[in-house]
Amino acid sequence: MSNNETVFSKINVVIYLSYTSNSKRVALFCNNILNYNLIESSNVDLNIKYNNVLLVYPIHSENIPINLYNLIKNIKCNKMIVIATYGRINHGNSLYKLVYKYKLPIIGRCYFKCKHSYLKDDKYEPNYNELIPIINNFNNQDAKYIDIKKSSSTVGYNFFPKLRAQIGVKIILDKNKCNSCNICSEFCLNKAIINGKINKNCIRCLACVYNCPNNALDFKLSKILKFYLRKINDK
Numbered sequence: 001m002s003n004n005e006t007v008f009s010k011i012n013v014v015i016y017l018s019y020t021s022n023s024k025r026v027a028l029f030c031n032n033i034l035n036y037n038l039i040e041s042s043n044v045d046l047n048i049k050y051n052n053v054l055l056v057y058p059i060h061s062e063n064i065p066i067n068l069y070n071l072i073k074n075i076k077c078n079k080m081i082v083i084a085t086y087g088r089i090n091h092g093n094s095l096y097k098l099v100y101k102y103k104l105p106i107i108g109r110c111y112f113k114c115k116h117s118y119l120k121d122d123k124y125e126p127n128y129n130e131l132i133p134i135i136n137n138f139n140n141q142d143a144k145y146i147d148i149k150k151s152s153s154t155v156g157y158n159f160f161p162k163l164r165a166q167i168g169v170k171i172i173l174d175k176n177k178c179n180s181c182n183i184c185s186e187f188c189l190n191k192a193i194i195n196g197k198i199n200k201n202c203i204r205c206l207a208c209v210y211n212c213p214n215n216a217l218d219f220k221l222s223k224i225l226k227f228y229l230r231k232i233n234d235k
């Protein structure tokens with residue numbers, strides 16, 4: 001073995017980032033098959049050189065969510081499969097970025113349609129079985145590192161996405177239901193909420209809204225965002 005060759009541990013992991021639980025459900029489904037170690041992305045030990053990594057994350061504004069950058073810049077592994085969940089509007093190009101910009105050793109990948117976090121009455125049911133051939137790639141000795149073509153993104157998708165989300169989504173606190181338990185801040189990866197009160201760091205991921213035990217948080221969409229969400233494509 002040459003001195004430059006990286007030695008990987010035998011540790012296999014399923015890593016997920018999930019704000020409104022779609023990606024977590026995908027991770028749980030896959031881990032039922034793989035039986036690896038299941039880890040939430042902010043708890044990953046980046047000093048370990050992993051063997052196989054399945055990474056599941058949601059698309060935010062046709063891109064990689066901000067809370068994942070530290071992980072993708074620093075993780076080391078032998079082989080990786082990536083599943084990016086999205087709300088059936090446009091998934092953008094994040095898988096392309098992971099291969100060509102971040103040089104991750106990807107042997108399988110897909111964009112996977114899920115419910116849209118911003119649609120309260122979204123009845124879409126993902127077909128998890130579609131993922132089986134992709135994750136089976138870990139057992140394929142001949143699996144190659146992938147080449148992926150660029151897909152199209154919406155013009156201006158990268159133009160102040162946080163500000164656009166803040167304008168498009170209003171988070172409302174019902175003071176009568178809130179008991180100041182501060183559980184919302186435990187779910188917030190951006191230090192953007194204390195006892196239901198939102199500050200300027202908020203990216204409108206809705207983790208706090210979906211996880212408030214007292215249903216004290218709700219959200220309202222602007223007319224423009226409602227109109228944009230009509231583009232949802234179930235084909």
Ligand SMILES: Cc1cc2nc3c(=O)[nH]c(=O)nc-3n(C[C@H](O)[C@H](O)[C@H](O)COP(=O)(O)O)c2cc1C
Pocket residue numbers: 017018019020021022023024057058059060061062063085086087088089090091114115116117118165203204205206
């Ligand atoms: C801030 C934000 C931005 C989003 N941007 C997109 C998008 O550009 N295209 C899309 O199809 N879905 C988009 N979605 C929907 C999510 O990608 C989708 O619902 C995803 O499955 C959520 O995963 P999670 O429940 O694991 O957080 C967005 C959701 C949020 C909260």
Ligand code: SF4
Pocket residue numbers: 173177178179180181182183184185194195196211212213214215216217
């Ligand atoms: S989790 Fe809900 S009830 Fe608890 S402080 Fe936050 S908003 Fe209030």
Ligand code: SF4
Pocket residue numbers: 187188189190191192193198199201202203204205206207208209
């Ligand atoms: S405060 Fe904002 S960033 Fe934090 S969990 Fe809630 S929606 Fe997400």
